[in-house]
Amino acid sequence: MSVAKEFELANDKYSAGFTKGDLPLPPGRKVAVVVCMDARIDPARALGLEEGDAHVIRNAGGRAADALRSVIISQQLLGTRELVVIHHTDCGMLTFRDEDLRKKLQETTHVTADHFAFLPFADIEQSVREDVAFFKHSPYVLDVPTTGYVYDVKTGAIRKVEDN
């Protein structure tokens, strides 16, 4: 069975007990969270989010540059006024450099991959600080409270590393 089919079966149960059909489009807690796509992180459970609370933007590494389009839409059209950035221990982005993945991708797909920026990093606290700074300094992002955390995949705990 495909995972998609498994999702359909799980969703049958979820929708059968669904009671949140009247939530408004703008996030109730006026916050956008940028967090890594890592399978071990469940932002809703880890941060106490209920349906309707927050925009959750996820990508490889939880990188700010790759979240810019979404953050602009979140702030300009849907009224969020706080940002949270969460990277995590044991992240896949710590394991490679752009040139490694470009080479692997070119070998796999037989097309040139030299133009890709995969946004890896070498230090997890530094990457959080850089991404908080990216938002604070972007002319397209509103000047809102922006907090950066490292999530520990061994303990489930977040630790603040930047508050701006």
Add this chain to the structure above:
Amino acid sequence: MSVAKEFELANDKYSAGFTKGDLPLPPGRKVAVVVCMDARIDPARALGLEEGDAHVIRNAGGRAADALRSVIISQQLLGTRELVVIHHTDCGMLTFRDEDLRKKLQETTHVTADHFAFLPFADIEQSVREDVAFFKHSPYVLDVPTTGYVYDVKTGAIRKVEDN
């Protein structure tokens, strides 16, 4: 109190009961899910995901083009071999055109925003089909089972619109 501080308090409870500190880095169910950042959607609850199961990539609209970097990393470095795309009813991406948001952004920030592509859409089923096709036709994405759904924010149910 900032929402970030509320997250810290909620996370204290989550980490106090955390029992999943030994999960491997690669997603256990070998799937990457691309879904909108919308606050009303909780992909884990709606699809039956546990910590460790799946890469969850989220952006405004759940657009494939904006998820490409993450999908490449997911497949090439972390072994996922299935893709699921989920857009949803009442999406903010149905409410504007690029030129509207560029104008609003320029008025708000006083910098030129003409170069931004915000990737809005006018038809939710069509956008799912286009994004499934984007992955199926990208030379950088492996040829894996790719399924597209519309999530109904009124009922919590997903409905399949593309299977490729």
